[in-house]
Amino acid sequence: MYFKEAIIRPYPYAISGELLSYNYDLNSHEFYCEWNELKDIKEPTIFYLPNINKAHVEFDCAYKIKPIENSNVGYLTINNLDAKKKTQRVIRIMWN
Structure with a gap:
């Protein structure tokens, strides 16, 4: 049972x-995540989501959810703000 719970998070x-x-x-x-976005990194931040259909996202900027083909799982992608300095970011995702 442990591994099933680890895989679905x-x-x-x-x-x-x-x-x-x-x-x-x-x-x-x-799910809660906090990170410092660094100005020199241009690649996006990416989160794995075990169920994209029931995810409720609380985030202050635009994001994209990309499904994995033939499944209800996927990735949430957040582009870097391209800020002049380090920026603290927080995301909260809930499932019902």
Whole structure:
């Protein structure tokens, strides 16, 4: 049972900067991630989502959800802000 729960949780796939913290609460189905986006990194931040159909995202900027073919899982992609300095970013995703 442990591995099934580990596979179905969301996680940061690629962070465009320094990962500060992240957590997924299995009981409340809430994912939280905080990172410092670095100005020199141009690649996007990417999160794996185990169910894109029921995800409710709280984030202050634009993002894209890209499904994996023939499934209900996918990736949430956030482009770098291209800011002049390090920027702290936070995302919260919930499933019902």
